[in-house]
Amino acid sequence: MHQPPNPPTVYSFSTGLSSALTSFIVKAQKESIEKKGRFTVALSGGSLPKQLKGLINNPGVRWDKWQVFYADERVVPLDHPDSNHHLCATEIFQRVPIPPANIHTLDPAFLDDLEELSDAYEKELIREFAQKDSARFPVFDLILLGIGSDGHTCSLFPGHELLVEEDRWVAYLEDSPKPPPKRITFTYPVLNHAARVAFVATGEGKADVLSAILDRPEGGLPASRVRPVHPGQLYWFVDDNASAKLQYPKSSFSA
Numbered sequence: 001m002h003q004p005p006n007p008p009t010v011y012s013f014s015t016g017l018s019s020a021l022t023s024f025i026v027k028a029q030k031e032s033i034e035k036k037g038r039f040t041v042a043l044s045g046g047s048l049p050k051q052l053k054g055l056i057n058n059p060g061v062r063w064d065k066w067q068v069f070y071a072d073e074r075v076v077p078l079d080h081p082d083s084n085h086h087l088c089a090t091e092i093f094q095r096v097p098i099p100p101a102n103i104h105t106l107d108p109a110f111l112d113d114l115e116e117l118s119d120a121y122e123k124e125l126i127r128e129f130a131q132k133d134s135a136r137f138p139v140f141d142l143i144l145l146g147i148g149s150d151g152h153t154c155s156l157f158p159g160h161e162l163l164v165e166e167d168r169w170v171a172y173l174e175d176s177p178k179p180p181p182k183r184i185t186f187t188y189p190v191l192n193h194a195a196r197v198a199f200v201a202t203g204e205g206k207a208d209v210l211s212a213i214l215d216r217p218e219g220g221l222p223a224s225r226v227r228p229v230h231p232g233q234l235y236w237f238v239d240d241n242a243s244a245k246l247q248y249p250k251s252s253f254s255a
């Protein structure tokens with residue numbers, strides 16, 4: 001079975017996924033702050049933000065050291081119910097002492113111009129990373145992703161031309177099969193340059209796609225439809241329903 005340099009680590013939970021994910025995030029944060037004085041993290045939308053509630057009132061979290069970006073975002077006002085920022089703000093950020101300047105949202109001034117909106121977000125990334133890391137691509141300490149039953153992640157959908165984007169850090173699309181249609185998304189090079197990526201997947205609706213990705217990486221989902229993500233370290237936090245069809249070995253979690 002073809003595996004990337006560092007094969008994925010899969011943690012499967014009957015209960016306690018959210019608290020394990022919290023411990024994992026706090027540990028990654030501690031290591032990043034010790035190394036670089038900050039913790040750069042990117043979040044997805046969907047069911048993921050609800051899994052992060054354990055961070056609220058957690059004494060180990062140093063919110064002033066966090067720099068938060070969105071791995072993808074819907075092109076709607078920041079207070080719109082479809083906005084991933086709105087979801088994360090209501091679930092988490094309005095309840096913790098994170099400096100507002102540390103949360104990097106789309107610039108609402110450009111909601112009517114996708115090219116400007118995408119470029120402005122990419123410039124925000126450059127300000128945070130290129131000046132500090134002078135890297136060809138930003139190296140996030142952690143990117144937290146969901147996965148669709150079709151294998152999409154962020155707003156990178158099967159068969160979409162953005163799957164082969166290798167230069168831009170941020171791109172836009174107007175034809176998302178998952179509503180709403182207009183979105184901004186990180187590209188695969190950004191995902192693949194992260195120090196850590198953690199997918200979070202729950203429910204039996206994800207059992208087929210998990211097995212296709214982890215048990216049959218060459219034969220499961222044709223590369224033209226979904227690209228594998230190969231960051232420094234790749235983790236899957238799943239529940240037992242999502243891993244019900246998985247042959248891939250599961251690891252026991254310890255923070």
Ligand SMILES: O=C(O)[C@H](O)[C@@H](O)[C@H](O)[C@H](O)COP(=O)(O)O
Nearest residue numbers: 044045046047146147148153154
């Ligand atoms: O903005 C979005 O829609 C999300 O970022 C998207 O990529 C999500 O992570 C997957 O669709 C899985 O969503 P669920 O976890 O809710 O199934």
